[in-house]
Amino acid sequence: MKFSPEITAKPTKGFAEGVAERRKAGKEIYSFGLGEPDFKTPDYVIEAMMEAIEKGKIHYSDAQGIIELRTCIAKSATNEYGVKYEPNEIAVTPGIKSAAYSSLAAILEPGDKVALCTPCYVAYPAMIKCAEPDAEIITIDLNKDYSFNMERLEEVVTSGVKCLIVNSPNNPTGAMFTREEVERIVDVCAEHGVYILSDEVYDKIVFHGEKHVSFAEYEKIKDHLIIANGFSKSHAMTGWRLGYAIAPADICKKIAMLQFNTNTNVATFIQWAGCSIFEHEWDHIAEYTKILEERMAYFHEKINAIPKLSGILPKGGFFYCVNIEETGMTSNDFCAELVKQTGIATTPGIAFGKEWDGYVRFSLAVPLERIENGIALIEEFMKNNF
Numbered sequence: 001m002k003f004s005p006e007i008t009a010k011p012t013k014g015f016a017e018g019v020a021e022r023r024k025a026g027k028e029i030y031s032f033g034l035g036e037p038d039f040k041t042p043d044y045v046i047e048a049m050m051e052a053i054e055k056g057k058i059h060y061s062d063a064q065g066i067i068e069l070r071t072c073i074a075k076s077a078t079n080e081y082g083v084k085y086e087p088n089e090i091a092v093t094p095g096i097k098s099a100a101y102s103s104l105a106a107i108l109e110p111g112d113k114v115a116l117c118t119p120c121y122v123a124y125p126a127m128i129k130c131a132e133p134d135a136e137i138i139t140i141d142l143n144k145d146y147s148f149n150m151e152r153l154e155e156v157v158t159s160g161v162k163c164l165i166v167n168s169p170n171n172p173t174g175a176m177f178t179r180e181e182v183e184r185i186v187d188v189c190a191e192h193g194v195y196i197l198s199d200e201v202y203d204k205i206v207f208h209g210e211k212h213v214s215f216a217e218y219e220k221i222k223d224h225l226i227i228a229n230g231f232s233k234s235h236a237m238t239g240w241r242l243g244y245a246i247a248p249a250d251i252c253k254k255i256a257m258l259q260f261n262t263n264t265n266v267a268t269f270i271q272w273a274g275c276s277i278f279e280h281e282w283d284h285i286a287e288y289t290k291i292l293e294e295r296m297a298y299f300h301e302k303i304n305a306i307p308k309l310s311g312i313l314p315k316g317g318f319f320y321c322v323n324i325e326e327t328g329m330t331s332n333d334f335c336a337e338l339v340k341q342t343g344i345a346t347t348p349g350i351a352f353g354k355e356w357d358g359y360v361r362f363s364l365a366v367p368l369e370r371i372e373n374g375i376a377l378i379e380e381f382m383k384n385n386f
């Protein structure tokens with residue numbers, strides 16, 4: 001396969017070197033980089049997995065996923081979105097990334113154009129190129145207030161785009177589409193026959209009593225809609241690798257074909273453990289979201305009180321983007337200097353899109369005391385350097 005430059009294990013090279021140097025010198029790192037929940041997988045999921053192993057659920061499964069789990073996901077989607085979904089419209093995948101990647105592989109052909117809403121999750125450009133090395137990536141940047149640039153979408157759909165990739169609540173900004181934005185995107189894409197690949201991994205981690213609006217609520221786009229989701233963030237299961245695509249049956253069949261010929265299936269007992277998620281309330285998410293909301297509010301207030309730094313309060317997810325434009329530094333240089341002087345490891349905005357070099361992403365999936373320490377160090381860093 002052609003390995004295009006987008007396919008890299010380290011989209012943030014310069015900054016990663018700074019972290020390595022500090023580690024080597026035995027100095028502390030305060031990581032605000034990782035997007036992993038700081039709570040544990042619920043016990044009932046662990047127990048269900050152990051039980052599945054004991055019951056011998058250790059053999060190959062259907063490449064599209066066990067029917068029991070696909071039925072749970074289809075029922076839950078039907079209830080949540082008010083649009084009927086069947087188990088053959090679900091494909092179980094090893095994580096959300098895999099759901100997105102294999103859906104792209106199922107629909108893309110050489111020369112196809114893919115519109116990417118940026119700033120975006122770092123893996124999207126690479127997964128587009130893994131799915132179809134000769135695909136062309138066209139970006140649609142969010143406006144500076146994080147609203148969606150509808151004019152740009154209208155411009156790109158008329159240039160023959162096959163698929164639009166969106167992610168709301170968004171990594172890295174925490175921005176969330178309004179219902180009006182979702183509806184207009186649905187209308188434009190339905191009118192031009194454009195697929196929407198909507199990564200809704202943070203759909204349950206939403207703040208201020210707002211509600212996430214799923215693209216799956218709109219029947220008119222159903223035959224051109226792929227939802228990528230899973231349990232990595234909602235149930236602290238990043239290492240379990242359990243996700244799924246909700247998509248038209250023919251796309252799910254192709255995903256199954258891809259899986260059958262590569263990784264065969266998601267570990268069978270992990271799929272069975274996944275069924276237990278639908279037999280329990282998801283109360284822990286409300287508690288965790290409240291904690292995250294408090295961290296966001298604290299961080300937002302403190303960052304905006306520091307001269308030359310600013311940010312917009314996220315509506316969901318784990319991340320906060322700090323605007324560093326007034327420092328005059330590139331995001332790579334800012335992050336490298338920040339980690340060198342303070343040990344705070346963050347992610348440079350350039351990793352999320354070339355127009356986002358004036359930003360630095362902080363993951364707030366870390367305890368509040370850590371965030372308080374971090375803020376004190378950032379205040380000192382800014383005083384010393386600007």
Ligand SMILES: Cc1ncc(COP(=O)(O)O)c(C=O)c1O
Nearest residue numbers: 035095096097121167171201232
């Ligand atoms: C938007 C987005 N999609 C997908 C993923 C990866 O999910 P998974 O670990 O289930 O592949 C992440 C992880 O940070 C993410 O932020």
